[in-house]
Amino acid sequence: MTAEEQPAHAVDALGVRVTLGGATILDGVDLTVATGEWVAVIGPNGAGKSTLLRAVGGLLPAAGAISLFGTHTERMPRRQRARLVATVAQSPVVPAGMAVFDYVLLGRNPYIPPLGRESTADLAAAGEVLARLDLQRFASRQLATLSGGERQRVFLARALAQGAPLLLLDEPTTALDIGHQQDVLDLVDELRRDRGLTVLATMHDLSIAGEYADRMVLLANGRVAASGPPREVLTEELLAAHYGARVRVIDGDHGPLVVPVRSFPHST
Ligand SMILES: Nc1ncnc2c1ncn2[C@@H]1O[C@H](COP(=O)(O)OP(=O)(O)OP(=O)(O)O)[C@@H](O)[C@H]1O
Numbered sequence: 001m002t003a004e005e006q007p008a009h010a011v012d013a014l015g016v017r018v019t020l021g022g023a024t025i026l027d028g029v030d031l032t033v034a035t036g037e038w039v040a041v042i043g044p045n046g047a048g049k050s051t052l053l054r055a056v057g058g059l060l061p062a063a064g065a066i067s068l069f070g071t072h073t074e075r076m077p078r079r080q081r082a083r084l085v086a087t088v089a090q091s092p093v094v095p096a097g098m099a100v101f102d103y104v105l106l107g108r109n110p111y112i113p114p115l116g117r118e119s120t121a122d123l124a125a126a127g128e129v130l131a132r133l134d135l136q137r138f139a140s141r142q143l144a145t146l147s148g149g150e151r152q153r154v155f156l157a158r159a160l161a162q163g164a165p166l167l168l169l170d171e172p173t174t175a176l177d178i179g180h181q182q183d184v185l186d187l188v189d190e191l192r193r194d195r196g197l198t199v200l201a202t203m204h205d206l207s208i209a210g211e212y213a214d215r216m217v218l219l220a221n222g223r224v225a226a227s228g229p230p231r232e233v234l235t236e237e238l239l240a241a242h243y244g245a246r247v248r249v250i251d252g253d254h255g256p257l258v259v260p261v262r263s264f265p266h267s268t
Contacts, residue, residue: 007070010198015064038199040209043219049202082110086159101139107161148175169201210255
């Protein structure tokens with residue numbers, strides 16, 4: 001599917017409800033992500049952000065209606081879904097003893113015929129992504145020997161090698177230093193512009209989320225508490241109400257900047 005052929009909405013989710021271990025985790029969440037848009041899902045710990053991403057990515061059963069690029073996911077074969085959606089989970093399961101290149105190559109699985117082998121185009125795609133993320137020098141290293149930040153970039157590389165038009169990122173930069181955070185998010189943004197990629201990402205760093213996202217969805221207790229452009233969602237009032245956080249929100253060049261403010265004990 002080229003960028004021009006894509007329907008207007010990458011994600012249309014209506015009344016998404018997820019129950020896990022007898023508890024209602026998502027309680028009727030509506031979410032629309034336009035094709036080419038970057039939407040950040042924010043909210044306090046346990047709000048349901050990862051669960052929402054997993055529901056959209058088809059990684060857990062959800063009630064309600066979820067469509068990806070105009071097709072209801074219930075009717076979507078796994079292989080088709082894997083060509084449309086690439087997910088970077090918070091803590092992906094790493095196959096023991098696997099080399100970085102082979103792991104990234106797993107991203108090409110949706111294009112490899114059953115019982116077939118990867119093509120030269122698949123090998124080239126994996127190599128290209130490794131180069132783009134400056135990971136070539138790790139290609140033959142075992143994944144388990146990488147640092148947390150290096151590994152996180154490899155997880156992203158595998159998702160990008162998948163070449164899917166929708167990228168679901170669950171806390172994609174938590175293990176990265178500030179320079180690599182910017183590199184990775186700039187790369188995702190560049191791919192968004194070049195290839196019309198759509199991004200749905202959970203992010204705890206609210207300033208960074210606000211700089212990159214077109215829109216934000218604030219989840220609290222499994223429901224949408226607020227949604228809109230970063231300036232409407234990143235307000236001192238909403239952050240106090242839903243995070244119990246004392247913050248100052250300052251106007252930045254590319255969006256609001258959220259600065260935590262320490263409360264000082266009264267001196268006696
Ligand atoms: N299998 C499960 N059984 C019961 N409860 C679960 C299960 N999986 C997740 N939960 C609960 O669902 C809630 C939402 O979890 P989720 O991981 O979606 O939150 P989150 O917003 O991504 O949080 P965080 O910011 O801490 O990553 C949490 O309270 C979690 O304990």
